[in-house]
Amino acid sequence: MSLRSWLAVASVFIVGGVVGYLLSTEEIVAGDEHADTVARAEDPLIDLPYTPASRAKDFEAFGLPEPLVKKAVDRARRYDEGDEGARLRARLEETDDLTELADALCGESTQLRPRYGALRFLVVEVQGQRRPVDINRVSSLQREEWSKVSPIVSVYNDAELTSDRKPDATAMAIAAILLGKEADLMNGYKPWGRGLTGGWSFEKMVEDNPGIDELLVEYFVLMHLAVEWANQDGGICE
Numbered sequence: 001m002s003l004r005s006w007l008a009v010a011s012v013f014i015v016g017g018v019v020g021y022l023l024s025t026e027e028i029v030a031g032d033e034h035a036d037t038v039a040r041a042e043d044p045l046i047d048l049p050y051t052p053a054s055r056a057k058d059f060e061a062f063g064l065p066e067p068l069v070k071k072a073v074d075r076a077r078r079y080d081e082g083d084e085g086a087r088l089r090a091r092l093e094e095t096d097d098l099t100e101l102a103d104a105l106c107g108e109s110t111q112l113r114p115r116y117g118a119l120r121f122l123v124v125e126v127q128g129q130r131r132p133v134d135i136n137r138v139s140s141l142q143r144e145e146w147s148k149v150s151p152i153v154s155v156y157n158d159a160e161l162t163s164d165r166k167p168d169a170t171a172m173a174i175a176a177i178l179l180g181k182e183a184d185l186m187n188g189y190k191p192w193g194r195g196l197t198g199g200w201s202f203e204k205m206v207e208d209n210p211g212i213d214e215l216l217v218e219y220f221v222l223m224h225l226a227v228e229w230a231n232q233d234g235g236i237c238e
Contacts, residue, residue, distance in 0.1 A: 040161035050227040059220055063168025068217055076221045084135050089229050091141045098236055100143055105230040106237035116156050118223040120147040130178050132218040155182050168202045175205055175212050
């Protein structure tokens with residue numbers, strides 16, 4: 001074998017060794033932290049006001065059907081004027097990590113809007129089932145462990161920042177996260193399918209998952225009240 005041939009063979013082994021080393025030392029991170037950075041469409045709900053007066057329009061913008069919008073508005077008013085609202089505000093004020101809470105509720109990052117960020121604090125996982133916190137029973141609010149591995153940002157990107165975004169994208173995406181079916185949405189499985197025959201359907205999703213409509217109402221109410229609190233005069237977002 002000529003010297004040139006030996007050099008060619010040696011270079012192949014060297015390159016292979018370098019690539020192998022780089023692959024062996026690559027760190028794979030689960031959850032939000034490795035969400036893609038591909039350029040995407042702008043979030044059409046980025047300027048939602050999150051005020052008491054805007055509740056009905058905001059719930060509608062999330063994609064809730066009219067009966068659920070009415071239920072959410074009525075519940076938000078009742079909570080705000082009752083013990084639930086006072087307890088929620090107290091738990092928010094008492095959190096041990098105001099910085100992370102602000103990251104979740106203030107919308108400073110385009111990667112994590114408040115309607116998704118609040119999931120970190122306002123949804124718990126018990127025996128594998130996710131549900132909004134029971135504000136009458138919870139003694140504190142902190143970032144929940146499940147949210148550290150759930151691909152919340154990726155679900156947000158896939159459902160909301162697309163050229164063919166559906167009007168009920170937020171409700172469908174939050175439902176997928178609450179149900180632990182993030183992969184179904186990201187892979188386009190029914191009822192989160194895309195295209196003419198994809199089968200995207202809020203009605204079918206509710207039919208297949210009894211009780212999810214109630215979980216959505218409760219979550220959106222708590223989230224909206226929390227973001228209102230965070231953005232009030234003197235709040236953590238000011």
